[in-house]
Amino acid sequence: MNPVAVEPGRYTVILEATAVANLVQGLSRAMSARNADEGRSFFSRQGGGNKVGMKVVDERVTLVSDPFDPACPGDAFDGDGLPARKTTWIENGVMKNLAYDRWWAQKQGREPSSTAGTLRMLGGDASMDDLIASTERGILVTRFWYIRPVDQRTILSTGLTRDGTFLIENGKVTRPIKNFRYNESPVFMLNNLEAMGRPVRVSATESGGPGTAIIVPPIKVRDFSFTSLSDAV
Amino acid sequence: MIDRREFLRRGGVSAAALAVMSARPGQLHAGPVPEAASLARFQEGASKELLMVALDATKGAGASYADARIGRYRQNFVVTREQQIINVVDTDTLGCGVRVLVDGCWGFAGTRLLTRDAIVGAAREATAIAKANRIARDRPVELAAAPAVPNGVWKGAFKTDPLEVPLEQKVDLLLKANAEALKVKGVRFVNSVLFFVKQDRLFANTDGTLTDQVFVRSWPMFTATAVAPDFSDFQSRQGVEAAPMGRGWEYVLDCDLVGNARRWGEEAAQKLTARPVEVGKYDLVLDPSNLWLTIHESIGHPTELDRALGYEANYAGTSFVAPPQSKLGSFRYGPEIMNIQGDRSQEGALSTIGWDDDGVVPDDFMIIKNGVVNDYQTTREQAPWLKWWYDRQGVPTRSHGCAYADNWGSVSFQRMPNVSLLPGAREQGFDDLIAATDRGIAIIGDGSFSIDQQRYNAQFGGQVYYEIKGGKIAGMLKDVAYQIRTPDFWNSMDMIGGKRSYRLNGSFFDGKGQPGQSNAVSHGCVPSRFRNVSVINTGRKG
Numbered sequence: 001m002n003p004v005a006v007e008p009g010r011y012t013v014i015l016e017a018t019a020v021a022n023l024v025q026g027l028s029r030a031m032s033a034r035n036a037d038e039g040r041s042f043f044s045r046q047g048g049g050n051k052v053g054m055k056v057v058d059e060r061v062t063l064v065s066d067p068f069d070p071a072c073p074g075d076a077f078d079g080d081g082l083p084a085r086k087t088t089w090i091e092n093g094v095m096k097n098l099a100y101d102r103w104w105a106q107k108q109g110r111e112p113s114s115t116a117g118t119l120r121m122l123g124g125d126a127s128m129d130d131l132i133a134s135t136e137r138g139i140l141v142t143r144f145w146y147i148r149p150v151d152q153r154t155i156l157s158t159g160l161t162r163d164g165t166f167l168i169e170n171g172k173v174t175r176p177i178k179n180f181r182y183n184e185s186p187v188f189m190l191n192n193l194e195a196m197g198r199p200v201r202v203s204a205t206e207s208g209g210p211g212t213a214i215i216v217p218p219i220k221v222r223d224f225s226f227t228s229l230s231d232a233v
Numbered sequence: 234m235i236d237r238r239e240f241l242r243r244g245g246v247s248a249a250a251l252a253v254m255s256a257r258p259g260q261l262h263a264g265p266v267p268e269a270a271s272l273a274r275f276q277e278g279a280s281k282e283l284l285m286v287a288l289d290a291t292k293g294a295g296a297s298y299a300d301a302r303i304g305r306y307r308q309n310f311v312v313t314r315e316q317q318i319i320n321v322v323d324t325d326t327l328g329c330g331v332r333v334l335v336d337g338c339w340g341f342a343g344t345r346l347l348t349r350d351a352i353v354g355a356a357r358e359a360t361a362i363a364k365a366n367r368i369a370r371d372r373p374v375e376l377a378a379a380p381a382v383p384n385g386v387w388k389g390a391f392k393t394d395p396l397e398v399p400l401e402q403k404v405d406l407l408l409k410a411n412a413e414a415l416k417v418k419g420v421r422f423v424n425s426v427l428f429f430v431k432q433d434r435l436f437a438n439t440d441g442t443l444t445d446q447v448f449v450r451s452w453p454m455f456t457a458t459a460v461a462p463d464f465s466d467f468q469s470r471q472g473v474e475a476a477p478m479g480r481g482w483e484y485v486l487d488c489d490l491v492g493n494a495r496r497w498g499e500e501a502a503q504k505l506t507a508r509p510v511e512v513g514k515y516d517l518v519l520d521p522s523n524l525w526l527t528i529h530e531s532i533g534h535p536t537e538l539d540r541a542l543g544y545e546a547n548y549a550g551t552s553f554v555a556p557p558q559s560k561l562g563s564f565r566y567g568p569e570i571m572n573i574q575g576d577r578s579q580e581g582a583l584s585t586i587g588w589d590d591d592g593v594v595p596d597d598f599m600i601i602k603n604g605v606v607n608d609y610q611t612t613r614e615q616a617p618w619l620k621w622w623y624d625r626q627g628v629p630t631r632s633h634g635c636a637y638a639d640n641w642g643s644v645s646f647q648r649m650p651n652v653s654l655l656p657g658a659r660e661q662g663f664d665d666l667i668a669a670t671d672r673g674i675a676i677i678g679d680g681s682f683s684i685d686q687q688r689y690n691a692q693f694g695g696q697v698y699y700e701i702k703g704g705k706i707a708g709m710l711k712d713v714a715y716q717i718r719t720p721d722f723w724n725s726m727d728m729i730g731g732k733r734s735y736r737l738n739g740s741f742f743d744g745k746g747q748p749g750q751s752n753a754v755s756h757g758c759v760p761s762r763f764r765n766v767s768v769i770n771t772g773r774k775g
Contacts (some may be wrong), residue, residue, distance in 0.1 A: 038422065039460040040455065040467040047463055146683045150694065150714065150771045156690050158714075160685045179718065181683070181690055188775055207749055208548060227769055228716045230690035231553070 003176040005229055006167060012138035012194070013224040014131045014168065020121070020216045021204035022144040023157070027186040028063070028119050030155045031089060033098035037108065042155045042187060043098055051095045057190035059093035059122070067116035072201055072213035074116030084116035123217025124196035131197055131220045133171040136222075140166040140173055144182065145206060156185040160230055179233075180226035194220040245455070250662050260392060264326035264345070264640055267305070269382045271347035275305060275327055275433075279347065281445075284437035286349050287331045287734025290356035291439070296363070297357070298334040298376060300438035303327075303347065304641040308430040309396055313407045315415065315422065317568035317760045321400060328641035331356045335363035337373020343642040377616035377632050379593045381441035387587025389448030390580045391481030395429040398482045403427050410455060410490035414498030419459040423498075427485065428452040428477070428741060430753070442592035450583055450753055452477035452741045455494065459502040468504035470696055472497045473678040474522050476738040477753065478529060500697050507711035510698065512770050516673035517715060517763045518666045521736035523695050524654070525756035526679040531719040532573055533652040533756065535688035536600050537745075538618065548747050553719065554606060561622050564606045567723030573601035574656040575610055577634055582651045583739045584757035588634070590645035595634025600652065604724075613638040639750040646746060651739075653757035660731035663760040670726060670762060673701040674713060679738075681714065681771075692716045694771070697761060705750070712772030722763060730759030 015023075036043035036050035042052045067074030067084035076085050080102045088096045097113050105112040132140065147159035161179045168174065197218040204212035267275075274283075287301035310322040329352055330343035340363025344351040376474040411423040430450040437443045452672045455472035475488040519527070534540065535552035541560075543551050554560050557664035566573075577584050577595035589595055591613040607621065615634040616623075623630045638645035667675055678696025685691070698710040 039464040040458055044464045044467075058680055145686065148277075148681050148683045149690075150681045151712070151773070154773055156771060156773060158681065158683045160683070160690065162686060176457065179685060180693060181685075183692075183714075183769065183771065183773075185773070188773070191775070204547075207744075208747055225773075228690060228692075228767070230685040230687075231718070232550070232685035232687035232689050 001176050003178045003233070006177045006182060008226045008228050010223045010225055012220065012222045014135060014138055014140045014220050015218060016142050016204045017216050017218045018143040018204050019141045020219050021202050021214045022159070023184070023186040023189060024063070024121055024148055024216055025119065025204060025212060025214065026147070026149070026155055026157050028089065030152070031099045032206070033100045033108070033110070034104045035116060036098055040152065042153060043095065050098060052098060054095055055093050056095050057090060057093050057187060058193040060193060060196060061090055061093050061190050062088070062122040063090040064088045064120050065115045065118050066120060067118055069118065069120060072118045072120060072215050074118035074197050074213060077110060078114040078116055080112060082114060084114050087113045087115070102196045118213045121199065121216040123199040126195050126197045126219055128197060131195055131218060132168055132173060134195065135168045135220065136170060138168040139177070140168055147206070150183060154185045155187055156183060158183045160232070179230040181228045181230060182225060183227045189221050189224065192222045192224070194222055235360070245554035252568045264306070264328065264642055266325055266604065267327035267346055271345065272327055274347050275303070280435045281437070281443060283347055283349070283352055284435060287329065287352045287356045288437060288439055290353040291331065291333045291360055294357070294360040294455050295335050296333040296360060298439055299332065300436065301329060301331045302434060302436050302590065302638065302641055303329045304432060304434040305342060306640055307396060307431045311400065311403045311407065311427045313404065313411060314424045315411055318404055318406055326640065326714050329355060330638065330641045330643070331359045332644065333359045333363050334374055335360060336367055337375070338366040339374060340366060341644045341768040346671065352726055360664065373618050374614050376613040377630050379440065379441050379591065379613060379632060382444055382588060382594070383441055383590065385442070385444035386604070387444065387446040389479050389585070391449040395449060395451055395482040395485070396431050406485070406490060409470045410494040412501055413491055413494035414457040417495060417498035417502055419502035420457050420498040421460045422458040424456045425490070426454040428454065436588065436590065436592055438592045440592065442588070444588045444592065446587050448479055448586065448603060449481050450477060450479050450741065451481060451485050453488050453490055453542070455490060455497060457494070457498040457501040459505055461505055466505050470497045470501035470504065471678065472740070473696055476742040478755070479583050479585050479738065480582050484581070503581065503709055504697070504711050508710040509772050510674070510710045510713045510768060510770050513768060514765045514766050516670050517766045518663065518670055518673055518675040518701065518760065519763065520675070520760055521758045522678045522738055523676045523693070524758045524761055525738035526682055527691070527693055528652060528654055528756045528758055529754070530682060530684045531688055531691055531717065532600070533649050533718070533754070536609050537647055537649065538611050539647045541609060542618070545745065549745055550688070553687045557609060557622070560606045562605065562607070563605055565724065566601050566606055566720060567604045567726055569602055569603045570596060570657050570729055571604045571723060571726060572599065574653050574655055575600050575633060575650045576610070576653070577650045579651050579737065579757060582737055583741070583753035584649065584651045584755060589636040590638050591632060591634070591636040593632045593634040593636070595650060596631070597635050605734070610635045610647060610650060615647060631657045637752055638651045639752060643750050648745065649743065649754045650657070651755045652758065654729070654759060654761065656732045656735050656759045657729040658731070662730050662734040666728050666730065666760055666762045667701050667706065668704045670701045671703060674710060674768065675699040675701055675706065676713065689719055714769050714771050716767045716769060722766065725764040725766065726761050727764055728762040730761065734759045
């Protein structure tokens, strides 16, 4: 295949749904209300409190956990022993809810929230072909791997592309390229949103297990940060 | 390869502990609790007889080799924050695993019932599985010779069994340490954990080996978090110098958590006002508390022979140190001063053991000798694959003793021994390396880590970073991470510490295999200097 080396930098990327799930899961894991209220989270509000009610990402982004969604059903009860129910985390780009456990909810006068082990991000109508065809120059990413948190203040993580990374030129996939290391945050990524495809259910674990039931769209994003090249194939 | 969510789920550790574990590997495989009568028989010393029952049951069924393990695997975790206990976790599991070779194919089965019938049943099942596996046989398994150890007894380097220490003492230690850090202005939160593992393991094989071993691992974990009053920033400092060890409660006390907590807290608070690093190339002076993890990821994993031959491709990945024929004796990993040893013999190290799960006495071996690849980590099954190399070297073909199964019900396979950078001839330490450096960054403690599936490209953070100017520390930096291409990085190493600066650190939960298994491994090293390494600023605003 002879993948070519492309200079690291900020690129327009088309992320397949698995790659999107790899990063959006990081966002959902960072949603502890307590950490936010304690001032040690991206969701802490400067000056005190948290970002519920604030716009945090592009207005096309809506993120929910719905255990009754037949396409990604969740557990009947959450980790606190409460019946699972639908929770909207982000609606039209605005933070609607954080993860309140029973104790913290009571202390803050809120309702406990529930993930029920599922996550769904609403998408658009574009096909993968549409996303690629609309891209003059960009990178197509199949998935990310060895993803680890780097900076909790921005939910920045690092990891590498794996299992197929391609150059897009003039609306066409033209050649395989070497893997990249990224340093990026799902928050920055969802603020730099260009277009969204149709959501699909994926398995986005590194271990090969099924993991969280997650449905996300493939997306096109500008200014995605690749910081170095990898020779790994 | 490490999955921390899996670890949290399986370990039952509360989400509140997640922050303190964020930089750590982990899969935790707790099996079913012991069955009462089986536990009684185990404690009465019936295991050796039952191991013989297992081996006898495989005879006459066509097995050319068999081994059996009976083990009790226990864990105790105590998790606190500030002045509260968050969680206490105890796991306990006991059972017998039987492994057989029939016509060069492995079969394995286990049972949690330590009765003659159950063990005979497991032995027969293992044999049936081995026979069924013949359909997929690529080449027959051949085991390197290993001398029989008729009655081996080994105990790890612990004095006080941490499982015998009352919970109150553990909690008291953590809450006192937490309180010390909370005295520091700006420190708002502290998370601390004590992890303890104890394994009682008996092993017998048809070569005549019978061993009885007990080992203990302990790991005190501590994180202080400082928050800016206006919520504009928060910074954490993990007390990673209190490394996990194959030692007992006495080691935890030696770590002096209470005495160190205030400094860790002060450094967390200091990071709030540290200067963001400028992106660029720097000479790095890495403390052993940082370098151990770089060794683990960029040398430990790629010199596992199964990975080099493609076996782990689907999950944790393969290795750039491949194929062995083109690397052994010729591939320059680093400079002449670079000597990397594999062993399971360093006292108090996490992978140290008397006999491995093949019944082999592990030896000390040089993985990298004077900068050149010299050997791989092996089991009895793997050593014959390198016979051509050992013959050329005039050394016997023997396993290095790297077989390990993380539970009685897991199949043993090649896991990492202690992999260590040996000290240099010259007696010098961290401060000497800084004094010799004109422009650089000194890094203490391990932080974020990520590496590709062939172990070429990696990125590492740390706990605290200091700017070096003209041989002196010129203040604290923050938001530092270094990116490496493995062979370039190691070839840039130009100064290493001497014997007195050698320290052990390690990973308490290191994952590999599908289904995943967890191993613990230490890495000894000396402070070392690397030239012209790429440093990024991780404190992005948008």
